[in-house]
């Protein structure tokens with residue numbers, strides 16, 4: 001069912017950053033499409049509804065200081081016509097192309113290599129959900145339409161295979177090439193000035209290991225995985241080797257910082273930047289015949305698993321925050337995948353979600369718990385890692401379970417009450433006090449009088465969560481995405497950027513790094529199309545929070561002839577089901593019915609039948625009358641809280657220049673100086689120190705990154721208690 005819904009993906013998504021596919025690949029799907037279209041003289045497709053903040057982001061054009069420039073690389077293709085795995089199979093059969101039905105992909109012989117080069121290896125992978133393909137032999141990738149085009153060309157011209165080099169004739173733009181070259185030289189500079197840990201004197205190496213709490217990781221393991229030390233900042237460097245030549249494509253720098261005697265904070269930075277860092281760390285060490293793998297959320301965990309068990313292990317590039325589908329072909333060879341994502345509820349939830357993408361039947365999960373810490377801690381504590389992996393539980397659900405099977409889940413919830421309560425807001429402590437946190441799989445209904453500030457408030461509430469790594473998708477049916485992004489960016493910067501245009505790029509660069517996506521719908525939309533798009537986004541970006549602003553605009557007026565309440569009830573039911581089935585929080589903004597001007601809103605004021613408040617886990621009301629003494633002030637009332645029943649109300653202070661409702665921030669934001677280009681190691685030290693600082697947050701949760709950001713401040717940090 002889940003996959004069936006996913007298969008209906010649509011074109012209507014937009015991202016603030018460029019979610020590029022595997023960076024090492026020589027061809028972009030766009031590039032490939034251009035070529036194939038040219039080959040078979042097909043007119044170009046209609047423009048996709050996908051742009052990045054860099055395109056939407058020229059919010060202050062009126063000043064005349066900037067000119068709009070389309071960034072071709074920022075577009076990401078989504079299937080114009082949703083495809084199903086049945087469609088793909090039928091097409092392949094019609095072309096007499098043999099295929100293997102894999103876990104997440106269909107495997108076919110590559111059309112980019114000659115048969116003498118091993119065509120029976122079935123090395124071309126087609127994602128069953130999106131149709132996106134990857135040839136692992138040549139690293140050619142593209143959309144399902146691209147592949148069909150290629151096959152048509154081959155058939156028409158009677159060719160046995162297509163040369164990938166033909167496709168190379170359409171290079172990236174000069175700007176893209178320069179950007180890539182810059183990143184690569186930065187990677188090479190860091191890599192070449194790093195030293196293998198094994199080259200350090202024993203006492204120094206031991207000191208570093210103590211700093212990172214990896215004293216049990218042997219030199220041999222560090223050497224095997226190519227882990228180095230970047231001396232100036234004492235950062236561990238994890239390499240990303242890839243491409244046909246297995247050359248260095250990127251690095252992840254991890255530095256340790258002692259905040260007090262009890263805790264160590266690890267700061268991470270990647271080059272290329274976070275959003276295009278697609279390293280499955282450990283992949284080069286996996287043998288072609290290996291059929292089992294342990295998937296972890298951190299490079300150090302992979303080192304621990306490999307050393308302690310001898311099993312192949314790979315680490316996800318962005319930890320528990322997402323499993324990008326572009327990595328799925330690389331995991332197809334494994335008959336058994338053990339997901340050991342960490343030691344908390346978030347990692348447990350992530351492992352359940354990822355196992356759906358990987359195919360439930362081959363996945364087993366290590367449940368976090370007292371005796372199941374994360375692998376690196378397990379190794380440090382002398383636990384038997386092989387045993388823990390052996391005891392992992394199958395991911396596939398049984399339809400009927402007994403309490404015996406549930407008791408561990410229940411126990412987990414009892415001992416981790418804080419984590420079970422969800423992600424805490426950093427700007428809204430009062431929301432934490434009442435709701436306890438933001439949880440997956442819930443439905444929040446939010447209402448407030450017309451023009452009272454619903455969009456503005458919920459924008460900040462969602463931004464707060466997004467800055468903490470909650471992957472967010474906006475469905476803004478009333479105001480356009482540029483206006484919405486402008487509101488969010490202002491809230492992010494906490495200041496009027498119109499008056500500080502020189503800071504625009506700084507804040508936009510940081511904002512781009514957030515896991516934030518927008519649906520490009522505007523005005524009335526069919527609920528099925530909206531749900532299909534949401535499913536598609538969940539598959540591609542592991543979305544945790546969807547905001548629908550607002551239900552009335554999405555429904556439009558056309559339903560006036562039918563029972564409007566019944567239609568609304570149906571839609572609310574569909575969102576409820578989506579939230580539960582996709583483990584995704586849905587926030588639904590619904591206008592209230594017309595109330596007397598001097599009356600406060602209540603749960604019963606929500607437009608429509610009682611269905612909305614019945615289905616909702618949380619009901620939030622933006623009050624602007626009576627309850628607050630000062631005119632113009634608002635308060636936020638929670639009238640339903642299914643999690644623990646606490647309800648309440650608290651005042652909101654609106655700041656017109658920053659468009660924020662959260663408490664004003666003390667002190668002025670200052671821009672950090674960007675270190676000059678490094679000439680020698682001393683300067684290099686400054687640079688990487690700055691990068692390390694980039695991922696830290698100050699007490700106000702304001703990211704202090706330099707303009708050349710390399711990491712997502714929200715998701716890049718972790719704190720470990722000794």
Ligand SMILES: Nc1ncnc2c1ncn2[C@@H]1O[C@H](COP(=O)(O)OP(=O)(O)OP(=O)(O)O)[C@@H](O)[C@H]1O
Nearest residue numbers: 448449450451452453454455456457632633634654
């Ligand atoms: N507390 C507030 N005090 C004064 N102005 C506010 C407040 N909150 C928001 N605004 C401003 O009011 C305007 C409308 O805000 P917003 O669009 O968020 O309201 P809304 O409730 O979502 O509107 P609608 O009912 O049309 O969907 C915006 O210009 C916003 O900056």
